[in-house]
Amino acid sequence: MKTLLFAAGATVATLLLAACASGPRLSEAEYRQMAIDTIKRDFQAKGQAKHERVTQDEVQQACNSYLNNPPNELMVKLTSAQLAAVKLPADGKYLGDWKEGEKIAQSGRGFTWSDKADEPAGGNCYNCHQIGPQETSFGTIGPSLLAYGKTRGNSPEIQKYTYSKIFNAKAFNLCSEMPRFGHAGALNEQQIKHLVALLLDPASPVNK
Amino acid sequence: MNIASSGLRLLSCTAALALSLSAAAQAKDPNAEFEKFRAEMEESNPAELFEIKGEELWKARRGPKNVSLAESCDLGQGMGKVEAAYVKMPRYFADADAVMDAERRIVWCMVEKQGFKFDDIAKKPFQGGNDNNAPEITNLVTYVASGSRNMKFDIPLGDPKVRDAFETGKATAAYRAGPYDFSCNTCHGVDGKRIRMQNLPNLATPEGAIKGVQGWPGYRMTGGVMLTSQWRMNDCFRQQRFPEPKYASQAVTNLLTYMSGNSNGQIYKGPGIKR
Numbered sequence: 001m002k003t004l005l006f007a008a009g010a011t012v013a014t015l016l017l018a019a020c021a022s023g024p025r026l027s028e029a030e031y032r033q034m035a036i037d038t039i040k041r042d043f044q045a046k047g048q049a050k051h052e053r054v055t056q057d058e059v060q061q062a063c064n065s066y067l068n069n070p071p072n073e074l075m076v077k078l079t080s081a082q083l084a085a086v087k088l089p090a091d092g093k094y095l096g097d098w099k100e101g102e103k104i105a106q107s108g109r110g111f112t113w114s115d116k117a118d119e120p121a122g123g124n125c126y127n128c129h130q131i132g133p134q135e136t137s138f139g140t141i142g143p144s145l146l147a148y149g150k151t152r153g154n155s156p157e158i159q160k161y162t163y164s165k166i167f168n169a170k171a172f173n174l175c176s177e178m179p180r181f182g183h184a185g186a187l188n189e190q191q192i193k194h195l196v197a198l199l200l201d202p203a204s205p206v207n208k
Numbered sequence: 209m210n211i212a213s214s215g216l217r218l219l220s221c222t223a224a225l226a227l228s229l230s231a232a233a234q235a236k237d238p239n240a241e242f243e244k245f246r247a248e249m250e251e252s253n254p255a256e257l258f259e260i261k262g263e264e265l266w267k268a269r270r271g272p273k274n275v276s277l278a279e280s281c282d283l284g285q286g287m288g289k290v291e292a293a294y295v296k297m298p299r300y301f302a303d304a305d306a307v308m309d310a311e312r313r314i315v316w317c318m319v320e321k322q323g324f325k326f327d328d329i330a331k332k333p334f335q336g337g338n339d340n341n342a343p344e345i346t347n348l349v350t351y352v353a354s355g356s357r358n359m360k361f362d363i364p365l366g367d368p369k370v371r372d373a374f375e376t377g378k379a380t381a382a383y384r385a386g387p388y389d390f391s392c393n394t395c396h397g398v399d400g401k402r403i404r405m406q407n408l409p410n411l412a413t414p415e416g417a418i419k420g421v422q423g424w425p426g427y428r429m430t431g432g433v434m435l436t437s438q439w440r441m442n443d444c445f446r447q448q449r450f451p452e453p454k455y456a457s458q459a460v461t462n463l464l465t466y467m468s469g470n471s472n473g474q475i476y477k478g479p480g481i482k483r
Contacts, residue, residue, distance in 0.1 A: 024375050025368055034372070035379035035462070042459035046452040053386045053451055060384045067382065111387050111449045127403045139403045141395065170389075179388035186387065 032064065047113035059170055068175035075174050083171035086164045087182065089189050094159035094196050098206075101198030104191050105131055111186065121186045123166075123195060128178070131198065132205045141177055149200040149207040162196050239407055239483075246481045254427040255350060255479035258342055258434045262351025265344055266290070271322030281317035283310070283352065290355035295476050296362050298465040300369040307373040309464040311349045311438045312456040318345070330455040334442065335433040342434040349436045350425045350479045357478030361421070361471040370465060373458075377466030380459060381411060386449040392463070395447075396420075406483075417470030423480035430483060437464055 024031070036056075045051045059078055062070045070078075107122020109115050126135060130144040152158050165172060167182030181187040187195070198204050266288075267278045276288075283293035284301070298309040304316050318324045335342040342350075364370050381392035395403060396411045410416035425436040441460045445453050453460050 023365060023371050025371060026375070028379070031372075031375040032379045032383070034376045035383055038376060038459045038462065039380065039383065042454050042457035043451045044454055049386075049446075049449065049451040051451050053449065056383075056385045060389055063389075064382065064384055112446045113452060114446060137404045139401070141401050141403070141408075177389075177394045179390070184387045 028067075029065075048111070048115065048117035049113040059174060063175040070174065079171060079174045082168050082174070082180075082183070083164070085183065086167045086171055087189070088160070088163065089193065094156075094163045094193060095201060096190060096193030096195075096197045098194070098197040098201045098204035100191075101194035101196070101204075102132060104187070104194055105198060106135075120188075120191070123181065123187060123191070124179070125195070133208070134205060145199060145206065147207060149202065149204065152200075154200050154202065159196060159200060162199055163192055166192050166195055239405070242483055253479070254481065255354075255425065255434065258347050258350040258425070258427075259354040259479060260351075261342075262347035262349070262354075265348050266351055271318065271324050273321065273323040275322055277314070277317055277321070277348070280321035281314065283313055290352045292356055292359055292362075294353040294356035295359045295468075296356075296364065298370065298373060298461050298468065299364050300367050306458070307369055307461055307465060309437070309461045309468075310352050311345065311436055312461055314348050314352065315345060315456045333455045334435060334439040337431040337433065339433070346425060346434050346436055349438075350434065353425055353476075353479050356476050358475060360473055360475055361418075361468055363465065363469040363472055365469050365472065370469075373462045373465040374469045377462035377464070377469075378412075380462055381466060388449050390448045390450075392444065392448070395444075411467055411470065414470055414474060417467045418474045420467045421464075421471050422477060423482055425479045426482035427480070428482045435482070 026034075039054050043051060043054050056064055059082065062074055062078055066074075104123045105125035108124045108127055109119070110121025110124070115121075125131060125145075126138045128139045128141040130138040130140075130146050131148075133146060148162075149158075166187070168180040169176040169178035170180050170183075179186065182189075182192055199206055201207070265277075267276055269276045278288040281288060282301075282303075283290065284296055284299050285291060285293045294310050297313060298307050300307050301313065301316075304313075304320075306312075308316060315326065315329055318329060319326050329343075329345055333343055333345055335346060363374075365374055381396070384391040384394070391397075392411065395401070395408050396416070399410045399413065399416070401408045401410075407419075409419035411420050420440075421437060424440060425434060427434050438456065438460060441463055442453060442455075445451075
């Protein structure tokens with residue numbers, strides 16, 4: 001009896017889903033094109049946010065066109081190109097001052113039309129990540145980075161990876177939701193070094 | 209299949225999905241304190257002041273043509289009728305040949321019927337932190353929204369033009385661009401995420417979508433200002449590091465169609481209070 005009822009319920013659910021699916025008139029790709037055309041027409045520059053920002057670059061286009069899951073070949077090609085363009089520090093040193101790193105991680109300013117273009121941007125890191133144990137107001141869009149260095153060690157490879165990841169998250173994960181801070185010119189070499197120290201320095205509260 | 213029956217079918221299907229999904233476990237709410245406070249505040253809802261001002265504006269003969277909106281503006285429910293209009297917009301308006309959300313429609317009426325200039329309204333459409341008063345358009349939207357208090361969202365998704373706006377809105381929410389590669393979905397695309405301590409509704413689900421439209425227009429305790437859904441879209445595009453969406457434009461209507469459409473079958477509680 002139970003099974004029968006369940007089966008009946010499942011049929012109703014399938015019918016409902018079929019009804020839901022019968023809506024759209026055009027394909028996903030066509031609606032995406034309509035969205036892009038509408039956005040191009042309906043947005044205007046404000047402050048530092050110029051109109052050109054609504055135009056997608058290569059990586060954004062690949063992620064938009066394939067709903068963040070581009071075919072493997074394209075993914076590999078673009079990811080390698082992003083990695084090749086990561087600018088590593090000329091002096092070969094990756095670790096800055098973790099205290100400065102904490103300040104940068106806390107700051108959410110930069111790049112909005114209400115931010116002044118000539119002031120340095122922050123990292124927005126706490127908006128998306130748990131980092132230091134003392135900060136309880138943190139976002140959860142990205143994984144927790146608490147004890148990041150403790151679990152990974154502080155080897156040159158890890159330092160280089162961490163620097164490169166902050167410089168360009170898409171060099172490792174093409175459609176990551178994390179911004180490409182170095183690539184976008186949001187954070188400079190020194191700022192990224194401070195952030196690497198925040199995550200990897202054994203003296204940083206992150207690793208205590 | 210006629211439009212009305214397909215609309216009904218869609219309505220019942222979103223309602224059924226909403227029911228089945230509302231049982232799903234919710235992440236622990238770190239904003240419970242605010243919710244408690246908001247519930248207490250709503251006993252003497254500050255939004256009501258704006259509704260009253262909006263009602264006066266709706267009924268007054270104004271503008272170069274000296275007509276009232278009550279006698280000239282059709283929100284889809286008959287001339288001048290505000291009852292149940294808000295929960296049924298965005299909808300398609302043949303006279304404007306466009307799908308319009310409530311704010312866009314009222315602006316259209318102010319321009320076409322009363323003779324106001326669009327640019328004058330668009331110059332400062334949202335209340336800023338230093339402004340003592342909300343713009344007239346905000347009061348009007350708040351009044352119109354109050355006419356749908358405790359009614360179910362019923363966006364006519366069976367109408368192909370509304371459906372197009374919905375699907376285009378969905379694609380807009382997924383569109384990544386700008387210096388940080390953000391889309392709406394970066395912040396609102398999955399369940400249970402936060403920016404700092406602020407919960408981010410997943411706009412693709414019925415429970416998330418209703419959170420996105422519930423309480424708007426809302427009296428915002430941060431700054432003590434009255435703001436509409438149009439403002440919310442504007443400020444999220446700012447956070448997204450995009451340029452600014454033009455006021456009352458199709459791009460914004462599309463997003464509101466997506467969110468309101470995903471809320472179909474759920475109850476709108478009327479203008480409220482926001483953090």
